[in-house]
């Protein structure tokens with residue numbers, strides 16, 4: 385019950401998180417929140433600290449200071465509960481290329497304690513949602529880059545997470561595949577999933593409910609895409625981002641609409 389009450393308020397809370405590598409401060413006190421059903425774009429140029437933040441959010445290592453809570457569960461004190469509510473797609477592909485699509489998802493479901501009929505049904509649902517039902521028995525190696533990413537998204541959804549973390553998930557995809565993946569993730573808002581989408585591609589943030597700009601380990605700005613543009617006194621989000629990060633080399637890319 386307590387859990388449900390917390391879920392209704394925040395999917396993800398990050399408070400004053402710090403992380404250094406030796407003397408290099410990668411995160412200098414970062415705070416952010418994601419609400420259920422909210423798509424938050426975390427924009428930062430290379431080296432901003434996005435991957436470090438995602439490693440903390442996925443429990444790969446602990447922060448030097450600060451707190452991460454997933455649906456109210458403290459990542460350090462209740463890691464199993466916190467991690468159980470997270471779905472993640474990492475920058476680097478983490479599928480087994482020689483297993484079938486379905487086998488990759490079965491393995492993941494088991495890790496989350498889901499087996500038997502329940503596992504089958506959830507995997508079938510996830511694959512159907514992403515238009516991959518007919519590829520279930522193909523080896524991942526036979527899939528295009530875009531479909532591999534979709535399999536990773538399906539896998540991230542099998543245990544019905546409250547928070548979805550996407551770390552530069554469109555790297556290496558062509559514009560149409562990027563657009564498709566983004567559309568699939570944007571659609572998850574309707575189910576109440578809170579999404580943190582990290583990218584250095586400004587156009588991927590255009591449809592976000594909120595944009596957070598991370599630069600050199602600090603949050604520089606936060607707001608709707610429109611409010612960031614207005615506050616910067618420029619014409620576009622790309623220009624606002626460039627102004628804020630002082631030529632931090634954003635790539636605008638181009639997203640073709642798949643609609």
Ligand SMILES: Nc1ncnc2c1ncn2[C@@H]1O[C@H](COP(=O)(O)OP(=O)(O)OP(=O)(O)O)[C@@H](O)[C@H]1O
Nearest residue numbers: 405408409410428429430431432433434435436437
């Ligand atoms: N293992 C490490 N050892 C030392 N420094 C590191 C390590 N990992 C990251 N850094 C440094 O920490 C800072 C943040 O890096 P991080 O990879 O988190 O940024 P990023 O925003 O994800 O960038 P990119 O998109 O290039 O991966 C950078 O200055 C980077 O050089």
